[in-house]
Amino acid sequence: MTTKRTLPSDLEIAQQAELWPLTEVARQAGLPAEHLIPYGRHAAKVDLGVLDEASGRPPARMIVVTAVTPTPLGEGKTTTAVGLAQGMAQIGERAILTLRQPSMGPTFGVKGGAAGGGYSQIVPMETLNLHLTGDFHAVTAAHNLLAAMLDAHLFHGNALNIDPGNISWRRVLDINDRALRNVVIGLGPKEDGVTRQTGFDITAASEVMVILSLCSSLADLRARLGRIVVGFTYGGQPVTAEQLGAAGAMTAILRDAIQPNLMQTLEHTPALIHAGPFGNIATGNSSVLADLVGSRLADYVITEAGFGADMGAERFFNVKCRVSGLTPSAAVLVVTVRALKTHSGRFRVVPGRPLPPEMLAENPGDVLAGADNLRKHIDIVKGFGVSPVVAINVFPTDHESELEAIREIAEAAGARVARSTHVVDGGPGAAELARAVVAACQQASEFRPTYALDEPLATKLEKVAVQVYGADGAELSPQASKDLKRFEELGYGNLPVVIAKTHLSISSDPKLRSAPTGWTLPVREVRAAVGAGYIYAICGDMRTMPGLGATPAAQNIDIDETGEIVGLF
Structure with missing residues (x-):
C-alpha cells in the first residue's frame, strides 16, 4: 500500500496558496498584458485579438485527458489534467491548460466542483466554482431571452405559424432543481401568455452553452445563434432564433462571455477556463477558442474531455477537432485501481458512501477482472490514430501489486503508462506522466475521425x-x-x-x-x-435537470466570521 498522508481539505489548500499576479502568469505564458481584461484580483478575460497577434506561431501539440468508464465517484480527470500541466513545468516544458467551467448545480449538489483537488487545483477555487466572470449567467440570460421572445411571439398572434405542441426550446437555470423539470406556463388571465407545457434544463445542457464552446469568433457565434431551431411550424418547417429576431440581442449578451478566462494552478501554470457543456447529451469539452488561444502561446495545450473515451474524447475527436482544425498528438487515459475493481462487477460503489472494505483489500485479481474496460478505452484512442498514455491516478489505499497489474495491462495493450501522485505531491508527482506524454507526442500519429461528414x-x-x-x-x-x-x-x-x-x-x-x-x-x-x-x-434516459439529494453539498457551505467561504469541498 502506498504511504498515506493526511491532506488538508481542497479549500484549505487553495486558501493557503500564494497566488501570482495574473500579469505575471500571462507573461510566463507569452500573453501580452494588453490582452488581459481583469475581473477582480485573480481572474481575467483574454482579448481575442491575441489570436491575430500570434497567428504566425506554429500551433502547440494538443493533449486530451480522458478516462476509463468512470465510477460514480469519478477517477480524477480534472485533477490529473491540472497535475499534468504542473508536471510539464517541472520537466521544463511550456504548457497551457484549457478546462470547462464548473456548473453551480454539481457544486451545490453532490459531485463537487471541477477545480481539481489536493495540490493540483485551479485557484482561487471559490472564484472558479462560484460565478467566475459570469459566463454561465450570460448563457442563462441569452437562452431565456430566446424562450421569452418565443412565447411573446405566440402571444402576439403567432405570425410564423409555430406549432405549440412542437416546440423544443425550454428554459435553463444553473441550479439543480427537479421541481422545474416539467412545468406549465401561461396560467392565469389571458395577458399572462399562451398556456403550454414546457420545463427547465440546467444551463450546462443549453445549446447556447455548446455554441459558446464551439464558436471560433464573434461573427461565428452570431451566425450559430441565428441557426438555433426552437421548434417547427404546423407545416413541419424549422423555426429559428433568427426568424424570431432574437439572435442579435443574444450575441450582445454573450459578447464578453466569448472571451476565455485566465486563471492559474497552485504552481502558477496558466489555465484558460471557458464554457461548460454537459458531457452526456452535449460535447463535454471546453471551448475551441481557449484551445486556439493556448495553441498560439504554448508548446503544449492540455485539455480535458468529459467522462470516458467513449463519450467526451469521441466528441473531442469527431466534433471539436473538426471545428478547431487542431490535430491531437496524444491522449491521456486516467485509470484508478478502484475503477477497474468496480468494473469487475464484484463490488457496489455508491456516491456519498465509503468504499466497501473488501474493495480496499489487496487483490490484483479484482483489477484483472475489470481490465477489459481499460483495454477497450485504449483501443478507442488508438482507433482515432492517437497515441494513448495511461495515467494511473494513485490513491493511498492502492497496493503495489494492483498498480503493477494496471501497468502490465496497459503495456500489453500498446499504451505508454505512468503513475501519478499529483494530488498529494503536485507537479513533481506528475513528472513521470509528463515525460511519458512528451514521448507520446513525439511519436508520429495519423489522426482519423470515425466517419466522413458526407456519409448518411x-x-x-x-x-x-x-x-x-x-x-x-x-x-x-x-x-x-x-x-x-x-x-x-x-x-x-x-x-x-x-x-x-x-x-x-x-x-x-x-x-x-x-x-x-x-x-x-x-x-x-x-x-x-x-x-x-x-x-x-x-439512446437512454438522461436527466437534463439534476435534482438535489437529501443532504446536498450546499448545506456545508457558509462564510466564517472573517467573510471567508468555508465548506466548499
Missing part, C-alpha cells in the same frame, strides 16, 4: 456504435428513422453526430460493466442542435 446520418451513428462502443450495430426506432430522414431533407445531413447515452457504461445500459459485447445500440429518437452544428441521438 444513420451510417455515422452506426460507425460510432460499432467502431467506438463495440456494439454489433445501431437499431433505429421508427421515430428515429423518421427524424433522420427529415433532417437530411432539411439540409442537416452533413453535420456530425453526438450520441446521448449513459456515461456509466461503454454500452447504452448503465448496468453493463467492463467492455460489453453482443449488444445493439437502441436509438429512440434523434434531435437537431443546428446552431451548435450537430445531430444528436437519444
